[in-house]
Amino acid sequence: MPLDPDDTICFCFHVPLRKVESFCRREKPKAASQISECLAAGTGCGWCIPMLRKVHTKICGEYKPWWKQEEAVDYHSAERDAGQDAIDSETYAAGRAKYLAETKRQPPPE
Numbered sequence: 094m095p096l097d098p099d100d101t102i103c104f105c106f107h108v109p110l111r112k113v114e115s116f117c118r119r120e121k122p123k124a125a126s127q128i129s130e131c132l133a134a135g136t137g138c139g140w141c142i143p144m145l146r147k148v149h150t151k152i153c154g155e156y157k158p159w160w161k162q163e164e165a166v167d168y169h170s171a172e173r174d175a176g177q178d179a180i181d182s183e184t185y186a187a188g189r190a191k192y193l194a195e196t197k198r199q200p201p202p203e
């Protein structure tokens with residue numbers, strides 16, 4: 094089952110998918126990194142960044158400046174890299190725990 098609009102997409106800052114989609118439709122950020130202006134999504138442990146990029150690309154289209162023509166090597170997990178329509182909320186959330194353990198990153202304090 095795909096992610097529900099009310100599912101949390103950034104666990105560090107408790108940002109639901111709906112907020113990120115609304116932000117992208119309203120602000121039309123050129124780069125996915127600008128989604129950080131939406132309740133700081135993506136600025137904690139980094140787990141959700143690939144999903145934020147997918148949401149950004151889906152809503153805003155792909156924008157690649159000339160200096161980023163080649164794809165960076167992405168070594169992260171399949172759970173996080175799956176599109177929002179290809180993963181359920183439990184699998185997405187479980188993947189983050191694995192990511193935090195593998196990378197030894199810490200979520201921001203509550």
Ligand code: FES
Pocket residue numbers: 102103104105106134135136137138139140141142200
């Ligand atoms: S889950 Fe989004 S920054 Fe940690």
